[in-house]
Amino acid sequence: MALFTFKLPDIGEGIAQAEIVGWHIKVGDRVEEDQPIADMMTDKATVEMESPVAGTVVRLAGEPGDQVSIGAMLVEIETAGEGAAAAPAPSVETVEAETPGEAEIAVPVQAEPVVQAPAPQEAKSAAKPEPIVEPAGHAAPVLASPAVRARARELGIDLALVKPNGDHVRHTDLDAYLLYGAGQGYRPAGRAAPRADEQVKVIGMRRRIAENMAASKRHIPHFTYVEEIDVTALEEARTQLNDHRGDRPKLTMLPLLIVAICKTLPDFPMLNARYDDDEAGVVTRHGAVHLGMATQTDAGLMVPVIRDAQDKNVWQLATEIRRLADAARSGKATSAELSGSTLTLTSLGPLGGIATTPVINRPEVAIIGPNRVIERPMFVTNKMGSKEIVAAKLMNLSISCDHRVVDGWDAASFVQAVRKLLETPVLLFEG
Template sequence: MGTHVIKMPDIGEGIAEVELSQWHVKVGDLVVEDQVLADVMTDKAMVDIPSPVHGKVIALGGQPGEVMAVGSVLISIEVEGAGNLKESAAPAPVAAKEPPVAAKVEAVVESKPAAAAAPRSAPVCQGPMVAREADERPLASPAVRKHALDLGIQLRLVRGTGPAGRVLHEDLDAYLAQGQTNASAPAAAAYAQRHDEEQIPVIGMRRKIAQRMQDATQRAAHFSYVEEIDVTAIEELRAHLNEKHGASRGKLTLLPFLVRALVVALRDFPQMNARYDDEAQVITRLGAVHVGVATQSDVGLMVPVVRHAEARSLWDSAAEISRLANAARNGKASRDELSGSTITLTSLGALGGIVSTPVLNLPEVAIVGVNKIVERPMVVKGQVVIRKMMNLSSSFDHRVVDGMDAALFIQAIRGLLEQPATLFVE
């Protein structure tokens, strides 16, 4: 028996250290080739680290939240034989081509005597219930944790069927179906005093989001501008196009129309499509419009980028927005897909409220926020009529963008959306 040591790989882009975000295995686990061992977080994306061998985990090189240097020992796996002793001790880099997030990483092998395996934790039951240690925190998304809390279910008792034993909504349903919790508890239980606490480490993607938001609010001179827009006409156009072409070209949401409005308005306001390097004191205005589309995922807010929006049709933009959103939500977006935006569009859809104050996505100087559409009585040519209204809540970097220019920019977008034919007049 020998030991296969996997060192923290060189993710590329000159990154010297990464954050260990999550383990998918523990000491004593048997692993197979290509099984994901851990997630690590770079400045731009989450990266999966797969196993290059079959074997048993005998040691973990760090704890979630720990920042590890490239080349440091990540994990040790006991394997059959002595291992490939001819491997170099330096970590092999990721392939030079544009890698997906789940890029396969070569491991480094060192010859060591086999270590004794740590005792394994209690086996998982085959049913919906599992016995975990009292202090063991099962993997689950915030939504699943809230759902379990609402149902009065202790997550540590629920068997997870997701990746790495993650507890899913379906697992909660299975647990309830087996009668493992008292779903019909007296109503008085809802008013019982509670004294429980939960400490949640700010690590991985959540730490990166926190750092970026703090950095943006400390460095940029934010100001926001809100304007209401009558979207009745563009919603009618969208419905017409979906009825006529939806089956063959795909359904259109409002987002591709907003992307198109940004592209057209930026022709007259190029100072909004820019990045500001405040250390070098240089503003870079770009001809290409790379629109970041803020997307919520289980690990937090991500901003995949629709590149060269200026060269895309409505349906092309719609397909790319959908593809990128799915990749981000599934954790499959590459580093390149999550970087390089020149202006950002953020929307909470039906939950968009009436006003918001978006935080800039530095080093950009403008972000356009979309609020929900509501039907309201409006006075049009002296008559009270029902119109579909929507607010745009946008933020700008006052170090670069003057208030008058910001207002004129949003008014230009308003004009384009209220008279949608102008979106396509060259």
């Protein structure tokens, strides 16, 4: 028997260390060559590490949330060969995307805790019950993110038995399975099902999001401006466009809003900007609009970027929104697709609420949030000059700005200019 030391390879992104997001193995497990063993997060992406050899796991370099330096021991595996060996650089596959925003976060190097294999006489008592694993022979693989798979393993849930509300299993589907069983039906109204307290370690993507949001609120003096917009005519125009869309994607409100934003920004360059407040103390006002789209995924909030949004029409924008959202949610978005935004748009869709106060995606200086469209009675002046009440579709539009760079007058003027375009949609298609 020989002891094989698998060292964390240089993933090729200029990083010095990576965080353990989750293990696919434990001490004492038998692993095969190319079997996934761990998910490691860098500042750029989360990568899935694979074992270069077959054998038995002897020790692991820490717990989820710990940092491992490049070149340090990640896993030791007992193999059938002779002599100790060091691991060659394995191939890695990107499975999740970077955190929203591009704020550099320095993580201190930590000592590498080691999980020792139990002595033979202790193995039986130290062993944990084996989780239920997915049975072989499924007609189709179960689609789920690494975080969902890790949680299912911890809970002993066979993912094949979980009914997804969509094309892949999410945390909410696991919750439904735990509450209602394999059928995942609905209980009659009555006493809420009891749940035990749960401690969730903040690691991986969730920790990056927490750090970025804290840095944004700590460094940026936010202010938020909200305006009500009559989108009755815009909704009528959107319906007509969808009626004649052919094989093009169905239009939501977002592509039309993006066109209005891009047509207005040249008069408000202070909003399409990034503020380097760490060292240079320089605000860069960008000519092109690289629009970040805040997207909710199983792993947390990601911000894929529509490059040169000002050059795209509503149909191209609708196609790009769908493509980037699908890439982010499936973990296939690249680092280039998740970086370099100059302004961010965040929408809660059908959950839009009355008003929002979104947090700026640092180092940008503004973020825009459309809210839910609500039909309400509204006073209007008719052709005779008298007032009458009509049914109108109204939407609040929020914008949060960095008060170090953007004045309240600028933000209000920008939103009023966007409002004019949205309330007169024919202007969106001029020029």
